[in-house]
Amino acid sequence: MTFRPAPFLVAPMIRLSRLTVGAPAIPVLAVLALGALAVPHVLPPIYTSVVTRVMIAALFACSFNLLWGLAGMPSFGHAAYYGLGAYLLALLQVEWGMSFWVAFTLAPLGAALFAILVGIFVIRLHYISFIMVTFATSQLLYLYVRKGSYSLTNGDTGLLVPVPSALHSSAEPTNLFNFVLLVTLVSIALLGLITSSPFGRTLLAIRENPTRVEHLGVPIWRYRLAAFAIAGYFGGVSGTLFGLFSTIVFPNVFLWTVSADGWVMVILGGMYYFVGPVFGAIALHLMNFYVGRETQAILLVVGIVLLSTVLLAPRGLADLLERLTRRESWRQVRQLAVSTYEVLPTRVRSSSSRYLSRPRFLGGKPPINPTGGPGRDQP
Amino acid sequence: MDLDTSISQFVGGLSTAMIYFMIAAGLNIIWGLLRVMNFATGAIYLVGAYAGYEVATSFHDTTLGFYIALLVVPVAVGSAGSMIEFLLLRQTYKREPIQQFMITLALAFITIDLVRLTWGPQFRSLAYPEPFGDSWVIAGAFVPTYTLFTIALGLCVTAALFILFQRTRFGLLLRASVQDAETASALGINVNRLKTVAFGLGVALGALAGALVAPSRAITLGIDSTVLVEAFVVVAIGGMGSMQGAFIASLIVGLTRSYGIFIVPEMSEAFIYLVMFAVLAVRPWGLLGKPEARAIQ
Numbered sequence: 001m002t003f004r005p006a007p008f009l010v011a012p013m014i015r016l017s018r019l020t021v022g023a024p025a026i027p028v029l030a031v032l033a034l035g036a037l038a039v040p041h042v043l044p045p046i047y048t049s050v051v052t053r054v055m056i057a058a059l060f061a062c063s064f065n066l067l068w069g070l071a072g073m074p075s076f077g078h079a080a081y082y083g084l085g086a087y088l089l090a091l092l093q094v095e096w097g098m099s100f101w102v103a104f105t106l107a108p109l110g111a112a113l114f115a116i117l118v119g120i121f122v123i124r125l126h127y128i129s130f131i132m133v134t135f136a137t138s139q140l141l142y143l144y145v146r147k148g149s150y151s152l153t154n155g156d157t158g159l160l161v162p163v164p165s166a167l168h169s170s171a172e173p174t175n176l177f178n179f180v181l182l183v184t185l186v187s188i189a190l191l192g193l194i195t196s197s198p199f200g201r202t203l204l205a206i207r208e209n210p211t212r213v214e215h216l217g218v219p220i221w222r223y224r225l226a227a228f229a230i231a232g233y234f235g236g237v238s239g240t241l242f243g244l245f246s247t248i249v250f251p252n253v254f255l256w257t258v259s260a261d262g263w264v265m266v267i268l269g270g271m272y273y274f275v276g277p278v279f280g281a282i283a284l285h286l287m288n289f290y291v292g293r294e295t296q297a298i299l300l301v302v303g304i305v306l307l308s309t310v311l312l313a314p315r316g317l318a319d320l321l322e323r324l325t326r327r328e329s330w331r332q333v334r335q336l337a338v339s340t341y342e343v344l345p346t347r348v349r350s351s352s353s354r355y356l357s358r359p360r361f362l363g364g365k366p367p368i369n370p371t372g373g374p375g376r377d378q379p
Numbered sequence: 380m381d382l383d384t385s386i387s388q389f390v391g392g393l394s395t396a397m398i399y400f401m402i403a404a405g406l407n408i409i410w411g412l413l414r415v416m417n418f419a420t421g422a423i424y425l426v427g428a429y430a431g432y433e434v435a436t437s438f439h440d441t442t443l444g445f446y447i448a449l450l451v452v453p454v455a456v457g458s459a460g461s462m463i464e465f466l467l468l469r470q471t472y473k474r475e476p477i478q479q480f481m482i483t484l485a486l487a488f489i490t491i492d493l494v495r496l497t498w499g500p501q502f503r504s505l506a507y508p509e510p511f512g513d514s515w516v517i518a519g520a521f522v523p524t525y526t527l528f529t530i531a532l533g534l535c536v537t538a539a540l541f542i543l544f545q546r547t548r549f550g551l552l553l554r555a556s557v558q559d560a561e562t563a564s565a566l567g568i569n570v571n572r573l574k575t576v577a578f579g580l581g582v583a584l585g586a587l588a589g590a591l592v593a594p595s596r597a598i599t600l601g602i603d604s605t606v607l608v609e610a611f612v613v614v615a616i617g618g619m620g621s622m623q624g625a626f627i628a629s630l631i632v633g634l635t636r637s638y639g640i641f642i643v644p645e646m647s648e649a650f651i652y653l654v655m656f657a658v659l660a661v662r663p664w665g666l667l668g669k670p671e672a673r674a675i676q
Contacts, residue, residue, distance in 0.1 A: 074477065121656070124663045126670075128416055132615040133659060136652040139608070147645040256604070260484070267481050297496060303488030310481045311467070314474060 025192060025274050032278065033185055040174045048177055049245075054285045055184040056241045060258075061265040061277030062191050063234030068263075069271035070195055071227040072207030077118065077134035079258035080141050081111040081232040085239020086249040087145065087153065090161040095152070100164050104244075108236030115232020116225060123224045135256060142254035158250040161243045168247065180241050187237050188278070194230060195274055203227055264302065268309055270316025279317040383520035388637045390517075394526045394595075396633025397533025398588045402610040403617065403625040404540060405584035411557040411620045412570075412577045414476055415468065418483040420585050421607030422490035423460070427452055427589020428598045429494055432503050435593070442508040445594065452590040453583035460582030461575045468578070469571065487603075495600055502599035525595055532591065536584070537626065544622070553577060557620070609636075612651055616658050618668020627666060 036055065040048045064078045088107035092098045098106070118137045122130055145153045153159055167176050194200050205213045206220050214220050243249050252258075261284065269280025284302070291301045313320045402420055409417045417423075431448040438444030463486065471478050506512070511525040544550035556563040556570050564570040588606075596602070613632050617624030632651050639650035664670045 121660070125659060126619070126664055126668075128410075128611065128619050129615045129659055129663060129665065131416075132611050132655065135608070136612070136655060140649055140652055143646060143649050148649075256608075263481070263484065297492050299488045300492035300496070303485045303492065306485035306488065307467075307482060310478050310485065311470065314471075314478055 028275050029185070029188065029278070032282075033181065036181055037178075040177050045173065048173065050285065050289050052177055052180050052245055054281050055180050056238050056245060057261070057265065057285055058278045058281035059184045059187050059241065060235060060238040061262055061269070061281050062188050062274075063231050063238060064262040065266050065271060065274075065277045066191060066195065066203075066234070067227055067231040068266060069273075069276070070200060070207065071203040071224060073123075073224065073227070074131060074263075075122075075134040075231075076131045076256065076259050076263075077136070077138035078231070078235050078262050079254050079256065080118070080138035081115055081235030082239040082242065082258055083138070083141060083145070083249075083251075083254035084111040084114055085236035085241075086161070086243035086253050087159065087239075088236075089240045089243040090159045090249060091152070093162050094159070100162065104240055107240045107243075108233050111236025111239065112229045112233035115228045115235070118232075119225045119228030123221055123228075135259070138254055138256065138259060142251055145254060146251035153251070156251060158248045161247050161249060163244055163247055167244065176245065180245065183237065183241060187234050191230075191234060192274055199223070199226070264306055266316075267306065268317060270318035270320075272315060273318035273322075276316050276318040279321070283317060382518060384641070386518055386520040387522055388641065389634070390520075390522050390526055390530070392634040392637030393630070394529040394533070394633075395636060396629045397530055397536075398592055398606075399610055399613050399633055400533060400626055400629035401536055401584045401588040401591075402606065403613040403629055404536075404622060405581035405588075406610060406614050407581075407620055407622060407625050408577050408584070409581035410614075412553065412560070413464075413468070413472075413479070413574050415479040415483065417581065418480060418607070419487040419490060420610055421603030422487040422494075423456060423582050423585035424589040424606050425494055425600070425603040426456055426490060427586035428593045428602065429498050429503070429589075430456065430586070431590030431593040432505050432598050435505055435508075441506055445505065445508040448590050448593075449587070453587040456586035457579040457583030461579030464575050464578035469574070491600070491603065500600060502597045504597050505594040507594050523595075529591060529595070536587070540622065549576075609651065612655050614665075616655055616665055618662075618665025620669075621665070621667040624665055624667030 036051055039051045060078070060082055063081075064075070067073045067075050067078070085107050088110045089103050092103035092106055093100060114137075118134065122133050125133055146155055166172075167179055169175065202213070202218060202223055206218070206223055210220055239253065242253065265280030265284050266277050267280070268283050269278065270276030283305075287302060287305065288298060292298050295301075309316065402424060405423075406417055406420055409415055430452045431445070434448035434451055435441050435444035438447065467482055467486075468479055471482065507523070507525045511523075511528045514521045514523045515527070516522075542550075544554060552563070552568050553573060555566075556568060556573050560570050609632060613625060613628045616631060617626070617628030631654060635650050635654050636647065639647040642650075658666060662668075
């Protein structure tokens with residue numbers, strides 16, 4: 001019997017470091033978190049709020065990607081859990097008189113419960129029906145919150161979210177930032193552990209071939225339902241963070257544009273990478289921030305970026321970054337340069353030979369020693 | 380609800396149903412052959428409405444301009460759709476299907492913003508074209524004749540689509556390719572060209588629907604999202620790729636919508652979702668759709 005150093009601790013950590021397809025998730029997340037930690041101290045205050053939004057969106061997109069990228073269920077109603085998290089955080093305190101921390105703990109559970117109810121109905125459906133029914137659930141909640149329950153939710157007037165003064169004091173603006181960072185990091189780490197666990201691998205197998213996994217004796221509906229519950233829970237967490245951050249919530253947290261943002265972030269970042277949605281959230285929100293300052297045509301820019309991502313980098317930013325940091329990619333660039341050089345007309349080649357006089361070093365064979373000294377194959 | 384309101388709601392519901400059917404038929408044609416869920420449908424409808432307005436008002440005689448718009452807009456927008464299929468979608472057929480969906484989503488974003496930049500935020504309205512400017516009184520109910528015109532045109536489009544698919548060589552080739560694209564292309568059918576034409580046809584139907592509603596509703600930004608959602612609901616109820624299903628489902632959705640306003644005014648939109656839940660709970664693949672081997676994917 002061989003010795004295994006605490007496999008319940010080490011093995012998940014190793015697996016987390018190369019989640020699903022080999023992206024180095026831990027170092028990337030650590031660098032991003034350290035960078036975020038410095039933001040309130042280095043950059044102007046406006047960036048603190050931008051980065052807070054990015055973190056909330058990153059958690060939202062990661063929770064959505066558990067459903068889509070890992071389990072292969074393209075839900076279009078993730079806004080429901082986000083909105084439920086935000087509204088429940090307010091309602092549990094205002095209507096049922098709970099303290100903030102109890103409400104903060106219970107609100108995501110409410111979202112998870114709703115996700116299970118939705119999941120029971122939708123996991124039997126096909127493609128477009130699946131998309132439409134998940135969409136309809138969020139739209140029904142939107143209609144209900146906006147028009148159906150005015151006395152409870154105030155409709156379009158919005159609902160104030162009571163927050164503890166420690167988290168929202170103007171004297172200590174970094175408290176809120178640090179809290180959001182902490183919750184986001186812990187949640188994303190938990191999502192990572194779930195993704196790399198045997199449960200997560202089973203979800204991946206179900207995505208790849210549900211029929212086969214079912215024939216292996218796995219009750220796939222139970223796994224899919226669990227994926228719904230987990231995604232709903234963390235979607236709810238991101239919603240509570242949003243409620244905490246904005247201190248007032250409007251029915252538009254249930255709107256389909258929130259779900260569509262989730263899709264865009266996941267596609268931009270790369271749906272088959274665990275950290276992909278984080279990159280997507282950063283890209284989308286920085287784009288919103290910088291382009292939104294200059295022009296109204298933000299949708300146009302997002303559309304063009306999305307289109308070029310799908311056409312040119314279909315696996316998203318995470319894949320692009322990974323390929324850029326690989327050594328082979330630089331070799332490919334060099335080879336491209338050499339092959340371009342070799343198809344150039346001789347006249348151009350000779351005139352440019354002063355600048356490109358060493359083409360063979362750019363990936364070709366090393367030059368044969370002209371002086372007849374010891375070559376490579378001589379000992 | 381008394382008889383005259385009931386009648387006017389019925390006629391209004393039928394005309395809405397015809398609009399939905401055109402859009403859903405466009406979605407179904409594209410889905411059948413290309414296996415692409417066209418998310419840009421709402422944007423196409425929006426372009427159709429604005430382009431219809433633009434063409435109609437560019438003529439001195441708006442009525443004549445409107446009828447010309449009904450012919451020109453679908454052809455122009457449909458050709459643009461074919462071009463986009465040729466340039467963008469065709470490059471991605473060998474990749475994962477979700478990427479084509481994302482391309483249509485991106486195109487929807489781009490189109491909606493281009494419409495907003497071109498025509499601005501203020502809404503437009505178009506006068507009813509002659510001779511459909513007045514209303515008839517049917518059993519005490521006022522029925523705008525333009526509504527009847529919409530229904531008649533919708534039925535004509537339905538008949539034309541039926542003849543196109545069931546009685547022409549093009550329809551035969553299209554149905555063969557929908558059934559088995561690989562075998563069809565092995566038998567010498569140019570499936571790629573058919574795909575380009577089918578995409579153009581689907582887009583043209585959406586644009587026609589947009590141009591057709593231009594005189595009866597305010598043309599403004601945001602009309603696309605309601606239509607998009609309800610057309611998708613129609614397709615989900617009727618069953619993916621089934622034309623008859625889409626026709627029945629559009630009648631159900633159109634009438635539910637127009638009567639639902641009377642029952643619970645503020646939640647009328649919720650009714651069609653509830654109908655969809657009910658249908659899909661019994662038949663997960665829709666009324667006339669075919670059950671597929673794999674759920675979700």
